[in-house]
Amino acid sequence: MARFFLEKIFPDGVVPRDVKFLTWATTVRFMGWSFVESLIPVFLFSFARNYAETGLLRSIFDIVYILAVPFVGILADKISTRTILIIGILFYPFVGFFYFWAGVTGVALFIVAARFFNGIGFAFDSIGRSTYFRKHVNKPVISTAFGYFDSVTNFFWVLGVLFSLILIKIFPVHALFLAIIPTSLIALVMFFYLKKDGGKNIKDGVAGIFKDGIFYSMWNEMRGWNKNLRLISFVTFYLGFIGVVNNFIIPIDVYKNGGNYQQIILIGAVLALPYIFGFYLGEIADEKRKISVLTGIAFISLFFLLLAFTENYALKLIFVFGLSLAFDLIILAFAGITTQSVSEEHYGRLSSILADSGSLGALFGPIVLGILADILGLRSTFIIFSLINIVIFILLLVQLKNFSQK
Secondary structure: OHHHHHHHOOOOOOOOHHHHHHHHHHHHHHHHHHOOHHHHHHHHHOOOOOHHHHHHHHHHHHHHHHHHHHHHHHHHOOEOHHHHHHHHHOOHHHHHHHHHHHHHHOOHHHHHHHHHHHHHHHHHHHHHHHHHHHHHOOHHHHHHHHHHHHHHHHHHHHHHHHHHHHHHHHOOHHHHHHHHHHHHHHHHHHHOOOOOOOOEOHHHHHHHHHHHOHHHHHHHHHHOOOHHHHHHHHHHHHHHHHHHHHHHHHHHHHHHOOOOHHHHHHHHHHHHHHHHOHHHHHHHHHHOHHHHHHHHHHHHHHHHHHHHOOOOHHHHHHHHHHHHHHHHHHHHHHHHHHHOOOOHHHHHHHHHHHHHHHHHHHHHHHHHHHHHHHHHOHHHHHHHHHHHHHHHHHHHHHHOOOOOOO
């Protein structure tokens, strides 16, 4: 592992220095979350009564994120992405405080506030970061650069998650949310050392957005997309929809069936493990993008089917690992395909549309899958979506038949 970390996490001449620095700044911010994010589904579940109600609480983040992303995406094309990142990080200390106070008081309104601020903050953070990457990395290795980010952030994420196995025995769940505050402030200081990449000042940038029209600009952007980009946007929505199985449905299912906090935390660690190898997956995705997408979709279908017929906790961990690996391979391949498909002046809009697509799926996923799980049971729900994945596979196989591998 040490040799892998030295040779692959610190590659020479592949990932630009600024992108590496942004990766490490984000790693610091993520560390605060790693202590507690695995427990958020069951933390929300403690304020609700079933899957569906928990899904509604979870969806607050997605609704706010979806509404904020178009504005942020257009703004990222007009001002420095460093400024976008700085604005986003300012929201996170409030997120940590509101989660903590929800646990202290037992008042769900503080959960709503935490999810609200989280949605705005992550809109600036995620769009700013992906736009910064697209602007500073050579297109032929863009998947590798995103994979580098996955490797670094998730290596330390797993360490944080494993450390939380000890912390949860000492502190109540809500106290762990306080770690978000200092790590966000450290990341804020680091963001100030990023290079500016041009653009207008904030005042002129915001004025330009309202002059152009937010939704008109986004609609006009999508009108110029080819069939491949539109299909990728749809599949991104679908991946967001079914992705909640890993970080929402499975943790709650384990908890409902007698699982403890340590078992829930281990699920979070297993989910992050495949992303440690993101650098390798990114290299594969840069070489064989279409094959990477199809392989990922095929394995998602397989693991959904396997999940439908197992109650064993250890096997669930294995299947969750496989799903996470498949998701990352697809996302990295999509990053390469989409970056090569638009001009640099539209990277912010591209990032925001794709982010909204995934978030729309993540918004409806917990609610729809929660209702299906409450009515049909998890086994039938997993079988249904395993079959839907086969349809998606065929659609991609036919539609992307003329897509260049590079």
